[in-house]
Amino acid sequence: MHTLNDVTEKKGRLLVVDDDRTIRKLLERIARRAGFDVDGAKDGVEALEMLDRADYDVALIDLMMPRVSGYELVQRISVRERRPIIIVATALTNGDIASVDDTLVRHVIRKPFDVNAVVAALNEAVADLHAKATFQVAEPTPESAAGEGEAETPDPLNVRPPS
Numbered sequence: 001m002h003t004l005n006d007v008t009e010k011k012g013r014l015l016v017v018d019d020d021r022t023i024r025k026l027l028e029r030i031a032r033r034a035g036f037d038v039d040g041a042k043d044g045v046e047a048l049e050m051l052d053r054a055d056y057d058v059a060l061i062d063l064m065m066p067r068v069s070g071y072e073l074v075q076r077i078s079v080r081e082r083r084p085i086i087i088v089a090t091a092l093t094n095g096d097i098a099s100v101d102d103t104l105v106r107h108v109i110r111k112p113f114d115v116n117a118v119v120a121a122l123n124e125a126v127a128d129l130h131a132k133a134t135f136q137v138a139e140p141t142p143e144s145a146a147g148e149g150e151a152e153t154p155d156p157l158n159v160r161p162p163s
Contacts, residue, residue: 011035012057012126015084017047017073019065023111027060027089027118034119036126044068048076056084058125060109060118063090078104085125089113 014036018024024040031038039054041047045067047059059077063070070088077083086104091111106128107121 010037011123012129013037013039013055014122015039015041015047015050015056015059017041017044017059017065017070018062018089019043020062023062023089030115030118031060031122034122036122044070044073044076047073051077051080051084055082057129058087058122059084060087060089060122063088074104085129087121087125089118 011034014031016024016027016031016038017040018027019042021042024042028038028040036058039050039056041050043065047061048068050056051059061070061073065073068076070090074086074088077086085106087107087109088105089109089111106125109118109121
């Protein structure tokens, strides 16, 4: 039997937020098996408390929950300095989902959901996260901007094989 310690490199940290304990535990299990470090919250209030204590790469959020709904949770996450990529899991219709700001939500997973679709959405979100983390624009250093004493830039088309 595999344990969480069997996975040497975690894909990312995930917060699953769903008031239905069975669905929440199932999503947590799917994500753990896919290599994620997972925490669960039973509603939006608990999720906000957890987001105050820890950074998450991805949040998988149910829209219909008591106390703080998924709609409100998505809005509250959007104003945070450090915010996870948001995936919504819902059984609602397209009209209901239309009220969610699509600039804040990366994926929508329909309930009842397909396990492969959940894993694919999580993997895509983490791939996007890693792509953003590794993409940086190189700025010129003050030394190279001065112009004096610069080393000549090698011609990329005139590459000699190593000796």
